[in-house]
Amino acid sequence: MEAIFYITALVTILSTVMVITRSHAVHALLYLVVSFLGLSVIFFLLGAAFAALLEVIIYAGAIMVLFIFVIMLLNLGKDTEKREQDWLKPRVWVGPAILTVILFAEIFYLITVVSQPAFNLQTVDPKTVAISLFRPYLIGVELAAMLLMAGVVGAAHIGQHKKTVLHRFLKEEEEVV
Amino acid sequence: MNSAVSIEMVMLMAGLLFILGIAGVLIRKNIIFMLLSVEIMLNAAALAFVAAGSHWGEPDGQVMFIFILAMAAAEVSVGLALILQIYHQHQSLDIDKLKEMRG
Numbered sequence: 710m711e712a713i714f715y716i717t718a719l720v721t722i723l724s725t726v727m728v729i730t731r732s733h734a735v736h737a738l739l740y741l742v743v744s745f746l747g748l749s750v751i752f753f754l755l756g757a758a759f760a761a762l763l764e765v766i767i768y769a770g771a772i773m774v775l776f777i778f779v780i781m782l783l784n785l786g787k788d789t790e791k792r793e794q795d796w797l798k799p800r801v802w803v804g805p806a807i808l809t810v811i812l813f814a815e816i817f818y819l820i821t822v823v824s825q826p827a828f829n830l831q832t833v834d835p836k837t838v839a840i841s842l843f844r845p846y847l848i849g850v851e852l853a854a855m856l857l858m859a860g861v862v863g864a865a866h867i868g869q870h871k872k873t874v875l876h877r878f879l880k881e882e883e884e885v886v
Numbered sequence: 887m888n889s890a891v892s893i894e895m896v897m898l899m900a901g902l903l904f905i906l907g908i909a910g911v912l913i914r915k916n917i918i919f920m921l922l923s924v925e926i927m928l929n930a931a932a933l934a935f936v937a938a939g940s941h942w943g944e945p946d947g948q949v950m951f952i953f954i955l956a957m958a959a960a961e962v963s964v965g966l967a968l969i970l971q972i973y974h975q976h977q978s979l980d981i982d983k984l985k986e987m988r989g
Binding site: 710711714715718721722725726728729734737738741744745748751752755756757759760763767768771772775776779780782783831832833837838840841842846849853856857859860861863864865867868 | 890891895896899902903906907909910913914916918919921922923925926929932933936937939940943944945946947948949951952953955956957958959960961962963964966967968969970971973979
């Protein structure tokens with residue numbers, strides 16, 4: 710059972726090393742998704758299944774989609790199509806795919822072959838987490854809500870360059886005409 | 887059961903991930919990669935919190951994990967908006983070209 714932990718730790722650290730050594734941002738993002746998935750398997754092994762779920766949904770889902778969206782916005786050039794074809798070569802995605810298959814085999818083994826846990830711990834179920842979150846940590850939840858609100862407003866305020874760029878462009882066009 | 891993984895190994899792994907994140911911040915020149923490395927460091931901290939929480943059997947570790955998650959989401963949204971703005975103003979994401987802050 711403890712071999713599962715060591716394999717997962719190896720996969721996670723390997724993919725993290727690949728993240729900080731890639732030259733293309735999209736390749737790094739592929740490995741970063743693998744790193745998040747490995748970390749979620751470790752959360753699952755630690756008995757925090759809810760945290761593992763949140764890791765997959767929010768980190769590997771939402772935050773990575775934000776990153777990919779911004780990188781696609783930054784690459785609006787003429788050679789985007791050729792670069793896209795370069796990125797789809799098999800040697801780009803075969804490394805993350807192998808690591809992900811290893812993680813999937815582990816989680817399949819963990820779910821089907823039920824044996825002794827990898828850690829000598831009692832699991833903390835989501836009900837306890839929710840009770841602790843909404844009773845002693847209620848002020849923290851409200852502060853986190855305010856932080857998210859500030860993040861949304863700040864991102865909307867900082868990111869509103871489209872209007873000015875469009876304006877300037879239209880003005881230039883009028884001057885040209 | 888004496889063959890179980892000790893909690894120190896998980897903490898060691900969290901420290902290793904944190905060091906990798908610091909190395910990524912220090913060695914990369916691209917702002918996007920620096921933001922990715924910050925995410926790695928946040929993940930390492932979250933792993934340490936969850937491991938400690940399940941070591942003591944307390945829910946506080948996962949509560950802190952949820953807070954870290956909310957903070958990372960807010961930080962990424964603002965950071966990526968800033969990156970878009972920087973790229974539209976300077977046409978570059980290299981920190982050596984951006985360091986003078988000419989405005």
